[in-house]
Amino acid sequence: MFWQEMSRPATTSSLKRKKTEPKSLSDALGDTDQRVLEVIKDTKDMGIWTRDIKNKMKLTDHVVTKSLKSLLAKKLIKEVVNIQNKARKHYMAVEFEPSKEVSGGAWYVEGKLDxxxxxxxxxxxxxxxxxxxxxxxxxxxxxxxxxxxxxxxxxxxxxxxxxxxxxxxxxxxxxxxxxxxxxxxxxxxxxxxxxxxxxxxxxxxxxxxxxxxxxxxxxxxxxxxxxxxxxxxxxxxxxxxxxxx
Missing domain, CATH: 1.10.10.10 (Winged helix-like DNA-binding domain superfamily/Winged helix DNA-binding domain)
Structure with a gap:
């Protein structure tokens, strides 16, 4: 019966597959992407400038740029406007909201004075x-x-x-x-x-x-x-x- 098939215990092979499946998108990242993500997460609601990521990790522009594109595509990070310096690209993990120092607080929307x-x-x-x-x-x-x-x-x-x-x-x-x-x-x-x-x-x-x-x-x-x-x-x-x- 249908309900019996749905409640049937999982086989050994299916259990193995579940153990090897990634828990989240971040678990499926390569080593460099994972390290870049951790650096960005460490800054929490302040975000981090691209140049600071490169200097901190001692990586080339090409490697960091590629990694940021990958993380953005997976929606693990987001680009935020820092009102202190709008010309610099800042990145932040998606689970954080920009601090008032970064966003300007209630007077600003997406980096622009409201x-x-x-x-x-x-x-x-x-x-x-x-x-x-x-x-x-x-x-x-x-x-x-x-x-x-x-x-x-x-x-x-x-x-x-x-x-x-x-x-x-x-x-x-x-x-x-x-x-x-x-x-x-x-x-x-x-x-x-x-x-x-x-x-x-x-x-x-x-x-x-x-x-x-x-x-x-x-x-x-x-x-x-x-x-x-x-x-x-x-x-x-x-x-x-x-x-x-």
Missing amino acids: TKFINDLKNICMTIIGRQKVATFEGIYDLLKKVTKVECTEQHVGEILNSMLLENEIIEVKSTGWGEYHSFPVGTLCYRLGSGAGLGKGARVGAMASIPCGMCPRINQCTPDGVISPATCEYYKKWLSDLNF
């Missing part, structure tokens, strides 16, 4: 700040994580905001605790739109003197309607007066 992704993030940040009038880094970061599918770290968001500051698309301000700043403690670093779009009132960092609240030893007790508040603070009033607010 300007569309960067501009999209900038536009989202502009929208968040524009709608909220005043926004903190934490507020922007939390909303970005909700509306974008690409993983963004705090460092990424910080870099985006810094580039927007340099282009005067946004400005840094410190909360006064009044009006639009009522939900932020006095002295909290916030962002507003720049270039004349909804600048509002606030202490612009770098362009104006530092708000005295930042050096106040009782800042944690200061609230808009408390015993200690900007409304009764002589230092704060003088700071506003100096800024002609």
Whole structure:
């Protein structure tokens, strides 16, 4: 019967064949290819430049080039773009993904700066700040994580905001605790739109003197309607007066 034939024990000859069959493509490689593959694997997610392979193994250009072609054809290695030096061919074992040092991280795709992704993030940040009038880094970061599918770290968001500051698309301000700043403690670093779009009132960092609240030893007790508040603070009033607010 069919099921009996399928469950029949393997013969001695078939067992021998199974033992001699390679376990994987890498087991079927020649000595040179195997050694080149091991050298590439040793570099893990950093990859290795062709010239470094040749120097490390003391092989000729022809031998290494032939071996790399063979490994690529068997899909055991892949060519990756190293943003530190795009002119140099780098190779990596297929089981690894390029490190951020090699790939450039989230800002790069296949070795090219993803300007569309960067501009999209900038536009989202502009929208968040524009709608909220005043926004903190934490507020922007939390909303970005909700509306974008690409993983963004705090460092990424910080870099985006810094580039927007340099282009005067946004400005840094410190909360006064009044009006639009009522939900932020006095002295909290916030962002507003720049270039004349909804600048509002606030202490612009770098362009104006530092708000005295930042050096106040009782800042944690200061609230808009408390015993200690900007409304009764002589230092704060003088700071506003100096800024002609």
